[in-house]
Amino acid sequence: MSSARSSGLSTWARSLWGRLDEVATDAGYAEPPPRKGFFTDTSVCIGCKACEVACKEWNEVPDDGYLLTGMSYDNTQALGASTWRHVAFIEKPVEPASAQPPPVDLGMPAVGAPTDQAAASGEGGIRWLMSSDVCKHCTHAACLDVCPTGALFRTEFGTVVVQPDVCNGCGYCVPACPYGVIDVREDDGRAFKCTLCYDRLKDGRTPACAQACPTESIQYGDLDELRERAAARVEELHGRGVDAARLYGADPEDGVGGDGAFFLLLDEPEVYGLPPDPVVTTRDLGSIWKHVGYAAAGLLALGIGSSLGGRS
């Protein structure tokens, strides 16, 4: 292929997956400002939920139902059309710092729950992980890619926003999101999600959740600066013996090209209810069309071959 054509194809490919450093430019902005995002450092989250309330107050998001879930102090449960910040609470026992535990005789298989529940609880102590989840504003945003109406669009800040006056409620975006963030509001019909306070950004302000967070667990700023800060924080924590600290969503080579809103976690992503390896739905689009192309070409060849061969 000619070089012009290959660069066009690979540009198009880069738009859909892989590393993409200039998200807003790729979306068509001539001279966009630096990309903005969130770094949520869960190691300093105190679970106060000010982020949930500030977000709802600013964006006039309706309440999302009253249900005592029993999921620790998390009665919000998950991100959705009417929850754009969600604080997760995970209670975990601390493994006593002894050597390999002795082998246990499991005995013969039996039916029913284990019976020895009366022992003292939490002997080794417990950990309580708290984390404020939010839309990831992915570099490669599947919701944006699949939206048929253009309601979802990429802003000049590199964030992803859905326009309620354009959205027709088709719901395509809902299964597309690898994190299960965006959802359709039942009594409304349209899809809603975090806007990264686009209106506040346009005014040069900080998003409501970051503004309200008392411990600066939610940090807002230029994404590359946040990524540097986060890397330094992980190193600092490792230096203090917090080996479990790691970043999530900060890698531009990952399945969504890295997140605009990324996290510092103190355990595996699954513990927080986050997918360990999120992949943008459109990642395989090129490969799919290529194989479709081969199949079509093959069928065409067969068809021509059989119609030619059928003459004799």
Added chain:
Amino acid sequence: MAEAHPVGFQWVMEAKRRGATIIHVDPRFTRTSALADLHVPIRAGSDIAFLGGVINHVLSNDLYFHDYVVAYTNAANLIDEDFRDTDDLDGVFSGYDPEEHHYDPITWRYQSPAEPTEEERRLADELEDEERRQSAGQAQQESHQAAHSESHGSGGAPVNWKGRRDESLQDPHCVFQILKRHFARYTPQLVEETCGISPEQLRAVAEALTSNSGRERTSAFAYAVGWTHHSVGAQMIRTASILQLLLGNIGRPGGGILALRGHASIQGSTDIPTLFNILPGYLPMPHAALHRSLEEWVVDDEGKAGFWGNIRSYAVSLLKAYWGEAATAENDFCFDYLPRLTGDHSTYATVKAMIEGRCKGYFLVGENPTVGSANGKMQRLGMANLDWLVVRDLQMIESATFWKDGPEIETGELATEQIATEVFFLPAASHVEKAGSFTQTQRMLQWRDKAVDPPGDCRSDLQFYYELGQRIRAKLAGSTDEMDRPLLDLAWEYPVDEAGEPDGQAVLREINGTGPDGAALSSYTELKPDGSTSCGCWIYCGVYADEVNQARRRKPHWEQDEVAAEWGWVWPANRRILYNRASAAPDGTPWSERKKYVWWDPEAGKWTGRDVPDFVVDRAPDFVPEQGAKGPDAIGGRDPFIMQTDGKAWLFAPLGLADGPLPAHYEPPESPVHNPLYAQQNNPTRRRLVDPTNPINPSWSEVFPYVFTSYRLTEHHTAGGMSRTLPYLTELQPEPFCEISPRLAAERGLEHLGWATIVTARTAIEARVIVTDRVRSLRLGDQWVEQVGLPYHWGPNGLSRGDSPNDLVNITMDPNVYIQDKVGTCDIRPGRRPRGQALLAYVADYRRRAGLDPTNPSEGGVQG
């Protein structure tokens, strides 16, 4: 702290980021524990034993800050040879009267100087007279106690001499040796048996604390109602102050004991008080029998060492603020117009008076006692018996609607048609709808401007009271009755805006005080006893200095040093850390370069540093006061604790506390545990409220085998009027629940998210069950102690509704401050509670099985 003060907690996180160690001691593992370096689960109510264990560690291992302790505390003072400690008398101190349940403190006092002077002899006789009055008789005692323990306010009790001291700390009668003997029994084993805290954990805490205290480093304690809501609450805090004094952590940067308050501006509500027994600036409310004139009122404290000795100036200036022109030297500055105490008028005693028909009217202003006070039923029965009730609030709170939807309507104990109380509900303005100040735990006044007008009929409290006063005065105008003079002679004139809202800043200026020329004063040292100055609260004098609202200052912290003196205004005198003379050594040099704060500048001849010195600014470190000196003249160069009459911090308190000169572990009034230390189970001087509506669970009862305690969640605010009525907060914690350990769940067959009924002798409530490892089963010797945790925010009104856990709480109070004990015993069973009459029968059955005497239900507890 993260639960109740999430915004303030950011500074703990900042400290942690800079390397501080955070230790959290609490019966349950909370959001604070999640961020702390160490969580220490403790049995609710056993903090004196825990802190005593740390003190024992410090004293046994010589880890105290020797130079600080000898110079600045009364460690060296010798105590009367007749003093007997709790170990000698099996749980009480010498001077205990078991009939009257109170102490004669005469054996707790300092030994007199070997050869007292004429002056000292006279003072000694005065002191004895006073102590005799203190122990004179029940009625006298009750009224005097009501006045007395508060009547010294922040001035400290009147110790009339500095007494004999042994600077080597060896004499067996010296405070230091008494302390060592007293806390010797608080061993790690005893702490484990009492608190459920392992010796390893106790050692970890003690080592962290001691290695971070001394010349180069300081440590701070922060506490809240986990220490104050106990019948030994004042002594819990005392134990912490003894510990902090031994470690040299008071009056120094990064040290101290910080009270985390329960409400915004509750500090302000005692500074400009809404308490029955104090006047602004902690002046004592005069007592009808003891203070028949201004002279009698101030003479006890006048001339005592320290700035408290100028009490006459503060008192007269206050009277001038109240009655202006009408207050003259000839009429004792209208001293006769002040209300008088005749006994205990504290809140629970007043509720009892309502039930008995002796109190007819009630104002509830931003207060919801049917949910927020102990023994909710007593509160409602009291309100049902009033002639009138005025409720001012932002929402229709339970205390305004108890007459139609309180729990007693359902049970039939009250019937709406028979409640004759006339209830007035007046909607209030919120804090953004009016201008005014908040005073928070650092004694900092922060002014808030008004942001929006209040909606509809909502009005501020300032406008309400101003207008109420005007209307009453209008009705009384022209009256010749002497009884009406106090109201008619009030200086009651403030500028108002078009909406009738008084100018808050004018009130603040009046509180600040003005001089003879009418100009705003700058310092309480300018106050005079001759009526030429006026001041609404002497400790606030200076907040309007130079005609500038100092409380409104907001210079950001990044433009100042960490003392940040230009943000808000702190009383007194914008001094940020009290007793900061103690941040320098006896010779006036800082204890260390790292911790320098205030020090003596010999060339300039004054104290200087990063904060306003809490000392006579030009008094040299080597100054020795003359014999018989009074007031500030009696402060020596090495006496940093200037509000104490001997200038020293009191490890041992010869006077001023109703329940002993030293803290001792006593069990909560309801407890499943025998006091491991003494035969005396409970605080012998605890204040009981004897009433059929306040029955008490017998201790060590199999019928009520579990401990319960109440606390807060971040998502809700106090009695819930400001949170359970809002969708965004309701959805965060939508239903009331109790928190229990897995072991207790298994023992009682309780299921996670199921219903439970929790029952005490008062009543039974229901809540959903949360089973969690964050509530630890505690092993105390051979005994398991299980605790039921109850967030107390709920009541029957609002979006999120439920039973009120405070309905379970018995009213037994700390004898110093009349605060109720929130720890009790209970039973917990699966399932929802009975309704209507069946609820009464259910509770009656529990009482019967527990052996409560129906004719004497308040005496069902432990005798003595």
